[in-house]
Amino acid sequence: MDRAGGRPAVMRKRMINVYPTRGAALFLAALPFLLLLLAYLAGSAARLADNPDDKLLPSFASIGAGFARMAFEADPRTGDVLLWVDTAASLARLLAGLAIATVMAGVFGIAIGLVPFVRTTFNGFVAVIAMIPPLAILPILFIIFGLGETSKVALIVIGVAPVVMRDMILRVDEMPRELMVKAQTLGASTWQIALRVVVPQMMPRLIDSVRLSLCSAWLFLIAAEAIASQSGLGYRIFLLRRYLAMDTILPYVAWITLLAFALDFGLRRLQGKAFPWFAQGRT
Amino acid sequence: MTAVSVRNVWKEYDGRIVLEQVSLEVEPHSFIALVGPSGCGKSTFLRMLLSAETPTKGDILFEGERLPGEPTADRGVVFQRYSVFPHLTVLENVVLGKEFAASPLLGKLFGKARKRAREEAAEILTAVGLGDFLHLYPSQLSGGMQQRLAIAQALIKRPKILLLDEPFGALDPGIRAEIHVLMLKLWRETRMTVFMVTHDLSEAFHLGTRVIAFDRPRNRPEERDRYGATITHDLAVWPPKYPVSDTHIASGGTTRLLDELEALPGRPGVGH
Incomplete structure (x- = not known):
């Protein structure tokens, strides 16, 4: 029951005392990697749409092909x-x-x-x-x-x-x-x-x-x-x-x-x- | 014969006098309790007995010989903390003393010699109540068990003198009472001379045959650097514990002497 400001009970704890659950922790840890990946995909797609021969941000397919080749x-x-x-x-x-x-x-x-x-x-x-x-x-x-x-x-x-x-x-x-x-x-x-x-x-x-x-x-x-x-x-x-x-x-x-x-x-x-x-x- | 003879010992750090005019004769098989306020130099005194520090002036003699300039195996020690090696198990911690003596090159024993040393160590550990914990690391032990281990570790060298620097200060009262019983028993059996620094007066009188109090007779701010602490009280504990049997000292005696110490006039001058 919260009378102070209508905030949920969990929020009344200080930030330093609030911990994510296991699932949330996993998601949060993966989040920066996912964001980087998404940003790359978006950038790559945009550049390749502009110029299919672009070499700067190759698609994942050509990265995979490059890796396989090596x-x-x-x-x-x-x-x-x-x-x-x-x-x-x-x-x-x-x-x-x-x-x-x-x-x-x-x-x-x-x-x-x-x-x-x-x-x-x-x-x-x-x-x-x-x-x-x-x-x-x-x-x-x-x-x-x-x-x-x-x-x-x-x-x-x-x-x-x-x-x-x-x-x-x-x-x-x-x-x-x-x-x-x-x-x-x-x-x-x-x-x-x-x-x-x-x-x-x-x-x-x-x-x-x-x-x-x-x-x-x-x-x-x-x-x-x-x-x-x-x-x-x-x-x-x-x-x-x-x-x-x-x-x-x-x-x-x-x-x-x-x-x-x-x-x-x-x-x-x-x-x-x-x-x-x-x-x-x-x- | 005196086991330890301290003759007019002074200790200075950078011109600051910590201890002055400390003289003391100690009979063999005494249990000396060193008490006094914080910073009065009682731990410094203990470290000098250990040769971890040297007196600025004066001599400390052990069985008539001047103490060597570094710690040796005839003087064992138990500190309040960091007395046992964290990387060795309980058993290995005690065997170590044997291994140092028998194997100068590797500091490790093998085969039959190893087995014998481990059996002896296990025996001592059983005597201090750690027989069931031989293969644990110190960090897995409670504080009281760690101190028991430190005592066992020192005992395997059969030291003539055992030095205890606030060994039981961090233990809770129940554990402390148990370890007191053990300590008195070991002291009687091994016939060691024991010096123990403690903050706890009742512990001092309960365990000691003699209680030595250190204090600064002159303690005004402008005097502190130039006048050190010295022995202000030297009390024989009554009734004598040795050669008395293993029953606990009568509580009446302890209490009476405690009152006496409390009632003594504070800080009489040096040499009075």
């Missing part, structure tokens, strides 16, 4: 099915770069966070190195490592590792002092503390950190591939740009997004599975 038909020149060749090349670079960066960041970040002498030696150095814009040294990488795989992987490592490393240092700092003291009262050496206390507690946080840097890893990958490469997803979309081949570029972008999302999702699942205590402790 994903299922062998390229007449090389005999490769390009989408899979590109995907394999890009993922190999990305994963190699991420793996190296993660191991480096984990090892050095934990050492710097834990041991005062290592910290005083390297903390300032890492802070300065992390400020170098990675793309600015891409030419140097090309000069040193040549135009092959090494320079692309190196760019990802240089772009990702310092950020993750600094995050690791902060996370080690955040560990309660009490836990460090407690480990010492149990007779642990520095090495044992690192191995049994700090590393296991840092692993799930390292995964968080890598997840956050996935986006910049993709950025560096595509930039490196765009500038000098003969394969890869980034190489392909920049090549196709010359022919204004939006019917192929758009599915490629969607495919890249899907890969990035899958990688992020996979890491999140891995964290939950491998470190059940972490998720429980967070709530």
